[in-house]
Amino acid sequence: MNYDQPYWNPVLETLPRKTLRELQLKKFQRIFRWAYIHSKFHRSLYQAAGLSPEDIRTFDDIRRVPTVEKAMMRDIQRKDPFPYGDALCVPLEEVTVFRQTSGTTGQPVYQPDTWQDWEWWAECWSYILWAQGYRPSDRVFIPFGYNVFVAFWAGHYAAEKIGCEVVPGGVLDTKARILKIQELRATAMMGTPTYLLGMAETARLKMDIDPARLTVNKITCAGECGASIPSTKRRLEEVWGARVYDHAGATEIGAWSYECAAQPGGLHVNEAMFLVEIVDPETGRIIEEPGRRGKMVVTAFDRQAQPCVRFDSKDVIEWDAERCPCGRSFRVIRGGVVGRADDITKVKGVLLAPSAIEEVVRGIKGLGDEYEVIVDKTGHSETLRLRVEILPEAQDQCAWIQSELEDQLRLKTNLRYDLEICGCGTLPRYEVKAKRFKDLRGKKTE
Numbered sequence: 001m002n003y004d005q006p007y008w009n010p011v012l013e014t015l016p017r018k019t020l021r022e023l024q025l026k027k028f029q030r031i032f033r034w035a036y037i038h039s040k041f042h043r044s045l046y047q048a049a050g051l052s053p054e055d056i057r058t059f060d061d062i063r064r065v066p067t068v069e070k071a072m073m074r075d076i077q078r079k080d081p082f083p084y085g086d087a088l089c090v091p092l093e094e095v096t097v098f099r100q101t102s103g104t105t106g107q108p109v110y111q112p113d114t115w116q117d118w119e120w121w122a123e124c125w126s127y128i129l130w131a132q133g134y135r136p137s138d139r140v141f142i143p144f145g146y147n148v149f150v151a152f153w154a155g156h157y158a159a160e161k162i163g164c165e166v167v168p169g170g171v172l173d174t175k176a177r178i179l180k181i182q183e184l185r186a187t188a189m190m191g192t193p194t195y196l197l198g199m200a201e202t203a204r205l206k207m208d209i210d211p212a213r214l215t216v217n218k219i220t221c222a223g224e225c226g227a228s229i230p231s232t233k234r235r236l237e238e239v240w241g242a243r244v245y246d247h248a249g250a251t252e253i254g255a256w257s258y259e260c261a262a263q264p265g266g267l268h269v270n271e272a273m274f275l276v277e278i279v280d281p282e283t284g285r286i287i288e289e290p291g292r293r294g295k296m297v298v299t300a301f302d303r304q305a306q307p308c309v310r311f312d313s314k315d316v317i318e319w320d321a322e323r324c325p326c327g328r329s330f331r332v333i334r335g336g337v338v339g340r341a342d343d344i345t346k347v348k349g350v351l352l353a354p355s356a357i358e359e360v361v362r363g364i365k366g367l368g369d370e371y372e373v374i375v376d377k378t379g380h381s382e383t384l385r386l387r388v389e390i391l392p393e394a395q396d397q398c399a400w401i402q403s404e405l406e407d408q409l410r411l412k413t414n415l416r417y418d419l420e421i422c423g424c425g426t427l428p429r430y431e432v433k434a435k436r437f438k439d440l441r442g443k444k445t446e
Contacts, residue, residue, distance in 0.1 A: 007131070143195065222247045245259045248336060
């Protein structure tokens with residue numbers, strides 16, 4: 001294989017758009033037929049809508065296919081064939097891999113995969129890593145507590161597949177992980193933005209090690225929006241002295257997107273493996289034009305044990321008007337995943353996306369990486385409290401920082417906050433997905 005060429009699969013990643021769309025239609029027809037024949041859950045859903053495999057002839061027909069939500073999967077699971085229920089499309093003895101969602105939005109959903117499905121996961125991740133410059137010469141450190149959550153499992157397998165040396169940092173604590181990176185001169189790393197910033201903080205403040213002087217030169221982030229938020233990406237790149245790339249995926253979907261080395265300000269959709277549709281949440285219509293946000297409905301073409309067909313991910317995205325200079329024909333999601341439709345909430349009559357707060361906090365020098373947002377209600381009045389940490393070296397700038405924070409928050413979110421300036425190390429730290437936004441309004445009884 002030519003290590004200098006930028007594409008993992010040069011044929012599929014550069015297909016002409018017309019040919020690519022023809023391929024997508026053919027693959028959708030195949031997975032729809034598979035789900036209809038083998039899944040009691042999907043067949044019942046489609047029959048209720050008056051659809052059979054013969055009815056899927058065009059992309060307009062695809063839009064008639066009912067969407068699936070995570071709540072539906074929760075309802076049918078923990079039943080026979082146990083524990084997957086009626087969405088399972090293969091005999092239980094063909095299931096070789098168990099994973100589950102993180103449970104951050106409720107009861108975890110179980111995800112069965114056959115060995116073929118798991119090979120597909122690794123292939124999808126190979127597109128990601130190769131596009132971000134991973135090569136067989138890399139030594140990849142993965143500071144991830146390996147468990148039932150899928151997280152970076154597939155990234156591990158893909159790194160091995162493309163020829164990298166992989167160092168699993170599973171049961172090591174943060175200090176031991178930093179020392180292992182230093183000892184082995186690791187060149188690449190994967191993790192959530194939250195944890196990677198936390199690692200850097202530990203290295204600087206508790207170990208007197210400058211992360212930027214270590215040998216890591218590229219980092220792949222996932223699990224949170226952070227690496228597509230400019231101020232967070234900038235912090236990560238500065239503190240680690242490395243190129244930082246984003247990726248968005250999900251346990252029940254797969255690794256559907258990636259930022260390439262050209263860093264176009266968004267994520268490529270792996271359109272050879274997935275069909276991504278953007279749906280207007282108000283009208284239900286498909287958004288094709290760039291610049292209009294909607295929620296993502298996604299189909300994984302090649303996953304068979306528990307198919308993902310028109311899954312309503314709740315991720316908020318928009319198409320980019322420009323084609324990426326990398327030469328890939330896969331479309332780009334501008335700004336990556338902005339957030340989840342479930343997370344965008346109305347406070348004091350104003351729609352608020354938590355990612356907007358992150359962009360402000362991480363963009364102000366003198367503030368630490370962690371913060372916490374608390375929305376509450378007293379009587380008929382809503383309150384919005386923001387807790388931030390100030391770095392020790394910025395204590396004498398506290399008044400300026402508070403004024404700048406107030407101004408930027410008002411400008412970017414159109415809301416006023418009760419600010420609480422905390423000492424460094426006061427707020428909670430997270431290893432996987434952070435839980436910084438706490439809405440307490442619906443959790444009180446009258």
